[in-house]
Amino acid sequence: MANGRNRRRRAPMSLRNVQVGGARPYRIDIGADLLRDGALLAQSLRGRHALVVSDNNVAPLYLQRTVDALRAARPDIRIASHAMPAGEQEKTLARFGNAIDALAALGATRDGCVYALGGGVVGDLAGFAAACWMRGIDCVQLPTTLLAMVDSSVGGKTAVDLPQGKNLVGAFHPPVAVIADTAALATLPARELRAGFAEVIKYGAIVDAPFLDWLAAHSDALLDGDADALSEAIARSCAHKAAIVERDPFEHGERALLNFGHTFGHAIETAQEYGTLNHGEAVAIGMVLAARLSTALGMATDTDTMILRALLQRFDLPTQLPAGLDPDTLLAHMRLDKKAQASGLRFVLWDGLGRARVVADVPEDAVLGVLRSG
Numbered sequence: 001m002a003n004g005r006n007r008r009r010r011a012p013m014s015l016r017n018v019q020v021g022g023a024r025p026y027r028i029d030i031g032a033d034l035l036r037d038g039a040l041l042a043q044s045l046r047g048r049h050a051l052v053v054s055d056n057n058v059a060p061l062y063l064q065r066t067v068d069a070l071r072a073a074r075p076d077i078r079i080a081s082h083a084m085p086a087g088e089q090e091k092t093l094a095r096f097g098n099a100i101d102a103l104a105a106l107g108a109t110r111d112g113c114v115y116a117l118g119g120g121v122v123g124d125l126a127g128f129a130a131a132c133w134m135r136g137i138d139c140v141q142l143p144t145t146l147l148a149m150v151d152s153s154v155g156g157k158t159a160v161d162l163p164q165g166k167n168l169v170g171a172f173h174p175p176v177a178v179i180a181d182t183a184a185l186a187t188l189p190a191r192e193l194r195a196g197f198a199e200v201i202k203y204g205a206i207v208d209a210p211f212l213d214w215l216a217a218h219s220d221a222l223l224d225g226d227a228d229a230l231s232e233a234i235a236r237s238c239a240h241k242a243a244i245v246e247r248d249p250f251e252h253g254e255r256a257l258l259n260f261g262h263t264f265g266h267a268i269e270t271a272q273e274y275g276t277l278n279h280g281e282a283v284a285i286g287m288v289l290a291a292r293l294s295t296a297l298g299m300a301t302d303t304d305t306m307i308l309r310a311l312l313q314r315f316d317l318p319t320q321l322p323a324g325l326d327p328d329t330l331l332a333h334m335r336l337d338k339k340a341q342a343s344g345l346r347f348v349l350w351d352g353l354g355r356a357r358v359v360a361d362v363p364e365d366a367v368l369g370v371l372r373s374g
């Protein structure tokens, strides 16, 4: 049930895929029941070792079918599984160490593969383990949340959090394949489904204003779990992310647009010690704050902020800074944002719907002004 709605479980019409080009191209497959497709799961497995990393919510639901399908396709391989405790507070160096221990126990050779089965927390942590084991082995992302399907499984940013900040320890390590089984969305808690829409809306906000109209028009279907609408939203989001990371895999320029709302959002998550709002919710608030900062700097109109806020609210996402967060503490966290430079803070701001850009040397007073007015 989402918001008291009955989520439909109709299977999507077809398999979709999105190609991510560049030096190490890979394909994103999107469709129902792909976790049961052993041939697909095994197609990028070069060696004889596979570690399936999941969490203690996802493992009881999807681990067995994944391992069974892999084993059926490749009876010759050694498969181990590792389920970490669920949640952002577990995206730590200590849990990363546990995943590395699991690779060591498996005796994974350099042609082995990590399968990241879960949401963005599992994807980021397992991807980072794959990036580090023997200086880098293959990783297949098997996203099971909407957020992971539309964003975190694609593009190769892997990381764990520190108490000082989000994703502060990590590596760029693109997957060799992304396989998004949309049937997994049927078990996703409604709050987590909504969180995923924050990152979906982000693509519209930064580069595709007509997508925002489409999302508004299809919000009921999307929140009801309509398979075709979800499949379209996932494919369109992945196409945007693929195009951007293909052109700028290491965030030297354009890729930073994907960080719209994240300077504020990550500061909120860090200040709350990763325990209150989830990532999507924090990004939703962060996008509204970024839009308001753009207006404060004379770049955009309030009307665009109102349209963005209304759309986020339509997806039951928060749009206001939670009470009790100290603006100076948030600003201090922002100084450790990965876009910050010696010369000062850099923000992704916008000139209006679908027109984001990176702005350097944003005055801290302007940021504090936005934070102090809520």
Ligand SMILES: NC(=O)c1ccc[n+]([C@@H]2O[C@H](COP(=O)([O-])OP(=O)(O)OC[C@H]3O[C@@H](n4cnc5c(N)ncnc54)[C@H](O)[C@@H]3O)[C@@H](O)[C@H]2O)c1
Pocket: 055, 056, 057, 058, 061, 086, 087, 088, 091, 118, 119, 120, 121, 122, 124, 144, 145, 146, 147, 148, 151, 152, 153, 154, 155, 156, 157, 158, 166, 167, 184, 185, 186, 187, 188, 189, 192, 195, 199, 278, 279, 280
């Ligand atoms: N690498 C990137 O480019 C990138 C992009 C966006 C977000 N992220 C990261 O992703 C993380 C957030 O990801 P998330 O929103 O997926 O959170 P998450 O991984 O914590 O998953 C949310 C919750 O849903 C549960 N869950 C997952 N799939 C399920 C399913 N199918 N059925 C039932 N329960 C399920 C999980 O156990 C967890 O409790 C953050 O750490 C964020 O920083 C990374």
Ligand SMILES: O=C(O)C(=O)C[C@@H](O)[C@H](O)[C@H](O)COP(=O)(O)O
Pocket: 151, 155, 157, 166, 167, 199, 251, 255, 256, 258, 259, 262, 338
């Ligand atoms: O892929 C990217 O690039 C993004 O910025 C996507 C974001 O949604 C994601 O949350 C990412 O992990 C943030 O990266 P960071 O470099 O700010 O830690």
Ligand SMILES: [Zn+2]
Pocket: 151, 199, 262, 279, 283
């Ligand atoms: Zn994000």
